[in-house]
Amino acid sequence: MKKVFLSAAFASIFFACKTENNQNHTKNDTNLKYPITKKVDTVDTYFGTAVKDPYRWLEDDRSPETENWVKEENKTTFNYLDQIPFRKDLKDRLSSLWNYEKVGAPFKEGDYSYFYKNDGLQNQYVVYRFKNEGDTPEVFLDPNKFSKDGTTSLGGLSFSKNGKIAAYSISEGGSDWRKIIVIDAETKETIEDTLVDVKFSGISWKGNEGFYYSSYDKPKGSELSAKTDQHKVYYHKLKTAQKDDQLIFGGTPEEKHRYVGASVTEDDRYLIISASVSTSGNKLFIKDLNDPNSKLITILDHTDSDTSIIENDGSKLFLVTNLNAPNKKIVTTDVANPTPENWVDFIPETEYVLSPNTGGGYFFAHYMVDAISKIIQYDYNGKKVREVSLPGVGTASGFGAKKEDSTLHFSFTNYTTPSSIYTYDIANGTSELYRKPEIDFDPEAYESKQVFYTSKDGTKVPMIISYKKGIELNGKNPTILYGYGGFNISLTPNFRISNAVWMEQGGIYAVANLRGGGEYGKKWHDAGTKMQKQNVFDDFIAAGEFLINSKYTSSDFLAIKGGSNGGLLVGATMTQRPELMKVALPGVGVLDMLRYHTFTSGAGWAYDYGTAEDNKEMFAYLKGYSPVHNVKEGIAYPATMVTTGDHDDRVVPAHSFKFAAELQAKQSGTNPVLIRIETNAGHGAGTPVSKLIDQSADMLGFTLYNMGYEVLPEKIHNELKN
Numbered sequence: 001m002k003k004v005f006l007s008a009a010f011a012s013i014f015f016a017c018k019t020e021n022n023q024n025h026t027k028n029d030t031n032l033k034y035p036i037t038k039k040v041d042t043v044d045t046y047f048g049t050a051v052k053d054p055y056r057w058l059e060d061d062r063s064p065e066t067e068n069w070v071k072e073e074n075k076t077t078f079n080y081l082d083q084i085p086f087r088k089d090l091k092d093r094l095s096s097l098w099n100y101e102k103v104g105a106p107f108k109e110g111d112y113s114y115f116y117k118n119d120g121l122q123n124q125y126v127v128y129r130f131k132n133e134g135d136t137p138e139v140f141l142d143p144n145k146f147s148k149d150g151t152t153s154l155g156g157l158s159f160s161k162n163g164k165i166a167a168y169s170i171s172e173g174g175s176d177w178r179k180i181i182v183i184d185a186e187t188k189e190t191i192e193d194t195l196v197d198v199k200f201s202g203i204s205w206k207g208n209e210g211f212y213y214s215s216y217d218k219p220k221g222s223e224l225s226a227k228t229d230q231h232k233v234y235y236h237k238l239k240t241a242q243k244d245d246q247l248i249f250g251g252t253p254e255e256k257h258r259y260v261g262a263s264v265t266e267d268d269r270y271l272i273i274s275a276s277v278s279t280s281g282n283k284l285f286i287k288d289l290n291d292p293n294s295k296l297i298t299i300l301d302h303t304d305s306d307t308s309i310i311e312n313d314g315s316k317l318f319l320v321t322n323l324n325a326p327n328k329k330i331v332t333t334d335v336a337n338p339t340p341e342n343w344v345d346f347i348p349e350t351e352y353v354l355s356p357n358t359g360g361g362y363f364f365a366h367y368m369v370d371a372i373s374k375i376i377q378y379d380y381n382g383k384k385v386r387e388v389s390l391p392g393v394g395t396a397s398g399f400g401a402k403k404e405d406s407t408l409h410f411s412f413t414n415y416t417t418p419s420s421i422y423t424y425d426i427a428n429g430t431s432e433l434y435r436k437p438e439i440d441f442d443p444e445a446y447e448s449k450q451v452f453y454t455s456k457d458g459t460k461v462p463m464i465i466s467y468k469k470g471i472e473l474n475g476k477n478p479t480i481l482y483g484y485g486g487f488n489i490s491l492t493p494n495f496r497i498s499n500a501v502w503m504e505q506g507g508i509y510a511v512a513n514l515r516g517g518g519e520y521g522k523k524w525h526d527a528g529t530k531m532q533k534q535n536v537f538d539d540f541i542a543a544g545e546f547l548i549n550s551k552y553t554s555s556d557f558l559a560i561k562g563g564s565n566g567g568l569l570v571g572a573t574m575t576q577r578p579e580l581m582k583v584a585l586p587g588v589g590v591l592d593m594l595r596y597h598t599f600t601s602g603a604g605w606a607y608d609y610g611t612a613e614d615n616k617e618m619f620a621y622l623k624g625y626s627p628v629h630n631v632k633e634g635i636a637y638p639a640t641m642v643t644t645g646d647h648d649d650r651v652v653p654a655h656s657f658k659f660a661a662e663l664q665a666k667q668s669g670t671n672p673v674l675i676r677i678e679t680n681a682g683h684g685a686g687t688p689v690s691k692l693i694d695q696s697a698d699m700l701g702f703t704l705y706n707m708g709y710e711v712l713p714e715k716i717h718n719e720l721k722n
Helices: 064-081 087-098 497-504 521-526 534-549 565-576 602-609 616-625 654-666 689-706 713-721
Strands: 043-046 049-052 107-109 112-118 126-130 138-141 152-159 165-172 177-184 195-199 204-206 210-216 231-237 246-249 259-264 270-276 283-288 297-300 307-313 316-321 329-334 344-347 353-359 362-369 372-378 384-387 395-398 407-414 417-425 431-435 446-454 460-468 479-482 508-512 558-563 583-587 639-645 673-678
Touching (some): 064 654, 064 689, 204 259, 246 270, 270 307, 297 307, 307 353, 329 353, 460 497, 497 508, 534 558, 534 565, 558 565, 565 583, 565 654, 639 654
Parallel strands (some): 479 508, 583 639, 639 673
Antiparallel strands (some): 107 112, 152 165, 165 177, 204 210, 210 231, 231 246, 259 270, 316 329, 329 344, 362 372, 395 407, 446 460
């Protein structure tokens, strides 16, 4: 491979800082040799069609064979990554930029104000507290001391009504399974035995005597991969054994709910229970806690909408719903007659998607206007008070407080601006900066541009493109295209350190707001589900084509990236259009669409995906795009680094294992196919900062290296400039 010469005469040629002859790094260049992955004769039959599954054995996460395969694949991957000449430079820059103080907004519980803070490179955020403004904060909880390697994280923290007792959940090794620990908030001493086997749960207190939480029965087989589909709500009374906890909801064999949550209203009067069979749609129930003999009252007995109770004023309930309102609205009703025929519009549906919150006796309606935040303040009569002035164009979050509070805090960020916290005076609507991070990154040197491009079927799709000011549209800019497109999740502007480092290198970071997400409400979400899932992939492909046709980049400099459902997006896109991109980065992806529903809580994703057992048409549709089943012999797939965690019990790593095995067996050409398996890590939440830095350095390094770079673009550009 030819080296880049640092001569001013070559400045125009090497503006993109790439190798002279546009060579790719080949297996021979890096001595890349894949481990041999055995095949088995497993065959499933769906509606008369036989489907081979030669890597089924990799689904057994407790098998020594699987463990050995993971070790061998990681050895291959890290041998490759070790040869990237600027990998350490990237890690050093990530560490340097990451190393700034990050402080969350304070919140009041009892006599104390609490806040989260990370000094810079701490693996986990620490919880501090103080009694009065100006006091020196003291450490309340330090999750960095939960485990030596920082892989045990704080999942949630909840206080009794008087703030004197705290319950917090922990995750070990990134698993979704939690333990709940109860402490005296004043002394910080544990006051009872730890609750175990808690999953997908909040901690909602009933007064000061106990709390509600959710869990599944312990699955048979591996707790990291076995199916869990009977969620239940329990009430735990303080200083009693967990085995004596009262079952409040769930556990009926004939009516399984995969996701059940419980919450108590701020006035401690009502218990609210939401029950779902899938990730979209829920039933809703309410119980009067003032009456020990009261029964659960049904508000909604079907799952045709996403509906929740946001507030109550005595027996008057305020509900947020998309029932007959795809962009959501707030309605009111009374506990005595709470069913939909009695609902009265309070804040009607608009053309923008609504996500409201409450605080200080007001409602704060957060609207997404083409994925950008707009906040309207309303009083309890539904009268508009004001539009809240925001610091800029981006994402505002927070706007929640207790009823008696006179101020609240909100954060603001976008793709080029680190998150800052503001204090908002609820009565007069004024804001002032509360805390701005001191970071070695100049937002003024970068810009974001929103464009609307046309997808395959004519649908207009928004995309925000961020980059260093003055960039030349010459088709040679290294570009990461990111997407998700599912589960009603919206991608809004948000600052990330890894993206900042990417843009420092002259890279472009583009985020497409694909169908399947929630940016334009339920209709936009549904347009990317089940038999319309291909719309999501078409939207993503069209985004890549727009970037290429507009000369932001070219196929030689385009990488696609996504995680979880976004990992499916990357897997499907790279198998359908392998020539479109140079690099593919599918993370913790749902990649086996015929079997995803057989693991952990996967059956709950059927609203978005459907299942191969539904009917012949659904099976054929899923098989038609399932990444594991669409890797073909003789195709030159892009340079690919699959990433997953060995403790991922949401999207089990077998998806990634099987996809990587298929790609390695069938890849044509010289582009590498690697799988990076993080040990003692899960789906992403709670991952230690040290691991996040390593992962980011490896992904960025792999991407640039396979675009042909031998030296970091910024370094070469600076030397040429000087």
